[in-house]
Amino acid sequence: MVRLLVLTIALATIFPAIGAGRTVAQAISNVAIFALFMLNGLRLPRDEVLRGLRDARFLLPLLVWCFGAMALTGLGLSRLAFGHLPQELAIGLLFLGTLASTVQSATAYSSIAGGDVAGSVVAAAMLNIVGVFLTAPLFAVMGGFATADLGFGGLAKIFALLVLPFVLGQALQGVGGPWVRSHPALVSTMDRLAIAIAVYVAFSGAVERGIWSTLGMAQWSLLLGLLVAFLTVGFGGSWLFAGLFRLDRPTRISFMFAGAHKSVVSGAPIALILFPPASAGLVMAPLLVYHLLQLVVSAPLASRLSRSPRRGSPGDCDGSTTIATDRSGQRRSGR
Incomplete structure (x- = not known):
């Protein structure tokens, strides 16, 4: 993913999509x-969606952290940046x-660190579903009106390009779900392709x-x-916040990675919908660097957690059981 983003930014720098080319690239995106x-x-x-919704003890604090504490952190840093950075970069922090x-990276690092892999997958999926509905209005409420299309047109685009296709996919699971799940490379390739095109269009505007x-x-x-500073709050704060709910160590690890990571997969399309290409690239710059x-x-961090003992975690009961994760993502326990 890092290599893809670097190559996409380099391509946009050398051959930016401008004029009629931008219109075509936007349609493809x-x-x-x-x-x-x-x-x-x-x-x-x-x-899995229903199971994730039922796990309120894990999901609700994670929602509060991701769309509450992290959003407020972004707002605070954005206000610090105003006057010292271009407006779009400051807005990008919010x-x-x-x-x-x-989804992918939070789950992968949670697996390496000995976290709850199944919980990570469901939690990240839930956060992305909620984010499709919540990111734009939350951004608006917290002061992002200035440079974004947050009127009916912008919300209609979000519904048409993000909400509607997801709902259609859920409705057609009986027809196409098993086939899609048996071809994970298809979704992975589509992830990267959609991100690359969205970043290319947006960053072309920033280059212009x-x-x-x-x-x-x-x-x-x-x-x-x-x-x-954002990273420090993301990782350190989510670990401490999860400790308040006395989650066991694997769940706390999953909470930390899901709570600290931010998604280019959802962020790039939403930015391209809410902002004109000339602004979207600058708004997206903090997300690309943060990613x-x-x-x-x-x-x-994941490597260290995989080697460290369980003692000292607020969610641990007696510290007698060690849970680890092998490379295939299967959990195993030992006394």
Whole structure:
């Protein structure tokens, strides 16, 4: 994913889509986004959706953290950035805070660290479903009116390109669900293709606005510092917040990765719908940098958690059972 984003940004820098080319690229992006969310609707079994909704002790605190604490953190950092960074970058910090978690990377690192893999999958899926409905209005309420299309037209686009295809996918599960689930590479490829096109269209607008020439080293350094602060709150805060509910260690690990990660898969399409391409690239820049940083932080963190003993976790009862996860994602326990 990191390589794909770097290549896409490089392509947009050298051959940006402008004029009529942007119109064509935008149309292709809309088709790819529709197909991606329909495939996700087909892929996620309804019984898993219902199981996730029933696990309120895990899901409700995670929703509060992801769309409450992280959104407020984004709002605070956005206000700090105003006057020191271009408006779209400051707005991008708020937008970042209102996004859902990733599915693939949060689950993968949770597996490596010995977390609850099944819980991670369901939780991340639930956050993304909720995010389709919640991100735009939450962003609007918290002050994002200035540069976004948050009127009827913007909400109608979100419904047509994100909500409608997902609902259609859920409705057609009996017809296409088993086939889609037996071809995971199809959804994975569609994920990457839709993200790449959306990032390419958005970043082409940022290149046309002169992102590489108008932002100096001091501004890039400030943005990086704000995102490091965001990461610190994301990982450290979610771990401490999960401890308040005395979740067991595997669940707490899953909570942390789901609570700290932010999704380019949902973020890039939503940004391209809410913002004109000339602004979307700059708004998306904090998300792209954060996505890279969260992967860099998650790898050593997951490795360390997989080796550390269970003692000291608020959710542990006696510390006598160690739960680990092998590379296939299967949990095993030992005394």
